[in-house]
Amino acid sequence: xxxxxxxxxxxxxxxxxxxxxxxxxxxxxxxxxxxxxxxxxxxxxxxxxxxxxxxxxxxxxxxxxxxxxxxxxxxxxxxxxxxxxxxxxxxxxxxxxxxxxxxxxxxxxxxxxxxxxxxxxxxxxxxxxxxxxxxxxxxxxxxxxxxxxxxxxxxxxxxxxxxxxxxxxxxxxxxxxxxxxxxxxxxxxxxxxxxxxxxxxxxxxxxxxxxxxxxxxxxxxxxxxxxxxxxxxxxxxxxxxxxxxxxxxxxxxxxxxxxxxxxxxxxxxxxxxxxxxxxxxxxxxxxxxxxxxxxxxxxxxxxxxxxxxxxxxxxxxxxxxxxxxxxxxxxxxxxxxxxxxx
Amino acid sequence: xxxxxxxxxxxxxxxxxxxxxxxxxxxxxxxxxxxxxxxxxxxxxxxxxxxxxxxxxxxxxxxxxxxxxxxxxxxxxxxxxxxxxxxxxxxxxxxxxxxxxxxxxxxxxxxxxxxxxxxxxxxxxxxxxxxxxxxxxxxxxxxxxxxxxxxxxxxxxxxxxxxxxxxxxxxxxxxxxxxxxxxxxxxxxxxxxxxxxxxxxxxxxxxxxxxxxxxxxxxxxxxxxxxxxxxxxxxxxxxxxxxxxxxxxxxxxxxxxxxxxxxxxxxxxxxxxxxxxxxxxxxxxxxxxxxxxxxxxxxxxxxxxxxxxxxxxxxxxxxxxxxxxxxxxxxxxxxxxxxxxx
DNA sequence: CTGAAAGCGCTTACAG
DNA sequence: CTGAAAGCGCTTACAG
Numbered sequence: 001x002x003x004x005x006x007x008x009x010x011x012x013x014x015x016x017x018x019x020x021x022x023x024x025x026x027x028x029x030x031x032x033x034x035x036x037x038x039x040x041x042x043x044x045x046x047x048x049x050x051x052x053x054x055x056x057x058x059x060x061x062x063x064x065x066x067x068x069x070x071x072x073x074x075x076x077x078x079x080x081x082x083x084x085x086x087x088x089x090x091x092x093x094x095x096x097x098x099x100x101x102x103x104x105x106x107x108x109x110x111x112x113x114x115x116x117x118x119x120x121x122x123x124x125x126x127x128x129x130x131x132x133x134x135x136x137x138x139x140x141x142x143x144x145x146x147x148x149x150x151x152x153x154x155x156x157x158x159x160x161x162x163x164x165x166x167x168x169x170x171x172x173x174x175x176x177x178x179x180x181x182x183x184x185x186x187x188x189x190x191x192x193x194x195x196x197x198x199x200x201x202x203x204x205x206x207x208x209x210x211x212x213x214x215x216x217x218x219x220x221x222x223x224x225x226x227x228x229x230x231x232x233x234x235x236x237x238x239x240x241x242x243x244x245x246x247x248x249x250x251x252x253x254x255x256x257x258x259x260x261x262x263x264x265x266x267x268x269x270x271x272x273x274x275x276x277x278x279x280x281x282x283x284x285x286x287x288x289x290x291x292x293x294x295x296x297x298x299x300x301x302x303x304x305x306x307x308x309x310x311x312x313x314x315x316x317x318x319x320x321x322x323x324x325x326x327x328x329x330x331x332x333x334x335x336x337x338x339x340x341x342x
Numbered sequence: 343x344x345x346x347x348x349x350x351x352x353x354x355x356x357x358x359x360x361x362x363x364x365x366x367x368x369x370x371x372x373x374x375x376x377x378x379x380x381x382x383x384x385x386x387x388x389x390x391x392x393x394x395x396x397x398x399x400x401x402x403x404x405x406x407x408x409x410x411x412x413x414x415x416x417x418x419x420x421x422x423x424x425x426x427x428x429x430x431x432x433x434x435x436x437x438x439x440x441x442x443x444x445x446x447x448x449x450x451x452x453x454x455x456x457x458x459x460x461x462x463x464x465x466x467x468x469x470x471x472x473x474x475x476x477x478x479x480x481x482x483x484x485x486x487x488x489x490x491x492x493x494x495x496x497x498x499x500x501x502x503x504x505x506x507x508x509x510x511x512x513x514x515x516x517x518x519x520x521x522x523x524x525x526x527x528x529x530x531x532x533x534x535x536x537x538x539x540x541x542x543x544x545x546x547x548x549x550x551x552x553x554x555x556x557x558x559x560x561x562x563x564x565x566x567x568x569x570x571x572x573x574x575x576x577x578x579x580x581x582x583x584x585x586x587x588x589x590x591x592x593x594x595x596x597x598x599x600x601x602x603x604x605x606x607x608x609x610x611x612x613x614x615x616x617x618x619x620x621x622x623x624x625x626x627x628x629x630x631x632x633x634x635x636x637x638x639x640x641x642x643x644x645x646x647x648x649x650x651x652x653x654x655x656x657x658x659x660x661x662x663x664x665x666x667x668x669x670x671x672x673x674x675x676x677x678x679x680x681x682x683x684x
Numbered sequence: 685c686t687g688a689a690a691g692c693g694c695t696t697a698c699a700g
Numbered sequence: 701c702t703g704a705a706a707g708c709g710c711t712t713a714c715a716g
Contacts, residue, residue, distance in 0.1 A: 046454070054392045069420060076412050086448070091461060094420075106428070119391040119392070287573070
């Protein structure tokens with residue numbers, strides 16, 4: 001492969017000029033630039049990232065830190081971030097932040113070795129909760145960082161207002177006349193998720209309060225954010241016909257889909273007998289005709305990348321918690337409450 | 343952050359010795375090695391990937407090239423490859439090979455710019471079909487490469503035997519006494535997938551042939567490998583009670599799940615009235631109790647990474663098409679054919 | 685077993 | 701607008 005020397009020789013200029021011309025620096029004459037570009041094209045020359053990084057101190061590479069690989073949400077965020085970074089000329093290197101209790105050594109190695117190699121200019125951290133020591137370690141690297149999904153001390157963060165999102169989902173069904181509304185939430189013990197399950201439950205309760213309904217503990221079930229967990233929770237909520245709700249708000253779309261399938265297996269029609277609303281904007285939502293509050297993870301990834309790129313190109317860092325957009329997507333899983341006619 | 347100079351000064355040795363000691367070279371005395379390691383630890387020193395790469399010619403970084411980000415299969419492969427690379431001390435940089443017709447410029451830029459930056463030592467290419475020009479471009483980079491999912495000229499490739507996999511799925515239901523067996527396959531026009539849909543259909547037909555059944559064109563439907571596509575195809579296959587099959591073989595688990603849901607909506611019981619078998623090992627399979635031929639994509643990613651790492655550490659390249667393992671996972675969606683008793 | 689020194693391929697003040 | 705030269709932070713023959 002050609003080096004900058006070869007291009008310089010072919011174009012009849014110095015390597016300094018080649019570097020400037022190809023970097024688009026304005027201090028190169030048009031004629032020279034054209035000569036250099038033609039030589040580079042002929043030789044198929046592209047500057048070595050390694051050499052360029054060492055000389056300039058910039059790698060043009062962003063580190064993406066994720067606690068989970070392989071799930072729909074994270075894969076979507078990755079996709080959005082990757083697209084935006086690529087369009088900005090950046091590469092993306094992926095880091096997996098493993099679970100502290102299950103893979104403590106792998107997690108430690110991430111901080112002590114991989115992130116310390118200085119392979120990247122900056123980080124995007126998705127749904128990552130860090131210990132103080134880990135946060136300090138990251139901070140010591142001196143790299144800009146954008147967090148997605150929850151506040152991180154001293155870091156610009158894009159976060160979803162979980163309270164508002166769940167409140168919107170619930171208000172959608174209260175506006176349809178529902179009053180017996182169940183909630184399938186998540187475990188609120190482990191706080192490795194910025195208290196998202198608690199915030200969503202509180203949003204649900206706030207919406208109930210707004211129409212004068214007291215939250216009923218027997219209408220609350222806990223799932224694990226999977227279809228299976230939502231299915232199990234919904235079977236419990238729907239099993240007793242006398243206690244049966246007319247609507248279910250689920251803290252995730254997968255749990256909502258589980259609830260729809262549970263209703264079907266009990267012979268209940270959705271939405272005639274039961275309305276179901278989820279939160280996420282999951283890819284399966286359209287097939288199941290699920291009404292949901294869409295948080296558009298692909299856009300979240302894109303936004304995180306664009307925010308970081310803006311910081312990197314000198315725009316002043318915000319150092320703030322920025323709200324992520326969301327919107328209600330009404331499909332056929334929700335309808336006017338049985339017996340309520342306006 | 344500390345540099346190798348700082349460590350050398352603190353340990354009272356030359357930078358050459360620091361480099362050797364931390365690289366685990368055997369030509370360093372134990373006493374010196376300990377001094378160096380202690381100094382490095384104190385300063386939190388980790389060699390800069392950039393400087394190390396430029397000096398050694400090795401980046402300790404692998405490029406992963408994928409045509410799709412965000413789907414279950416690719417996310418799973420990514421997860422498996424990432425884990426194996428990390429355990430080997432390598433980083434993973436992700437490249438998205440966009441569709442030629444939809445994003446021709448992005449695709450060209452991948453070859454002309456991103457891959458040419460020499461940021462990685464080698465590539466893993468997943469389900470990637472390349473034009474001759476693209477293959478030549480990649481080859482000119484002079485980097486080792488492992489392909490996953492189909493033969494790539496001159497490249498070591500790990501491939502699934504699609505014919506055998508579909509044949510196994512079909513034999514499972516013929517062995518249960520089924521003879522009216524439908525097949526939901528994929529479009530066979532665009533060959534951007536190494537003819538996988540055709541190979542799976544042929545495997546299905548071979549299994550039928552083995553029990554003396556002539557393939558019936560009216561029992562063949564085309565889906566798009568989604569739940570929705572499988573649902574649509576199955577409704578067509580199951581709609582006419584007189585033509586109805588007793589079993590469906592789907593070329594993917596998502597289509598199989600669509601078929602199960604279609605059967606339910608028609609009042610058919612799975613597996614009593616209809617057996618359904620898929621191919622993939624999809625994460626949703628266990629919830630839907632789907633019998634499937636599992637290709638374990640996480641392991642595929644791991645295998646691809648391990649194969650590449652072996653090449654990189656000097657073991658002779660195989661330059662061959664290596665078969666990927668798969669296994670039949672029997673769950674509750676398949677049963678003995680109605681009316682057939684052994 | 686260890687060190688001095690060259691060199692990896694760029695970028696960027698500095699000088700003109 | 702352009703070039704000569706230093707330097708980015710390592711690794712690795714070479715010599716001892």
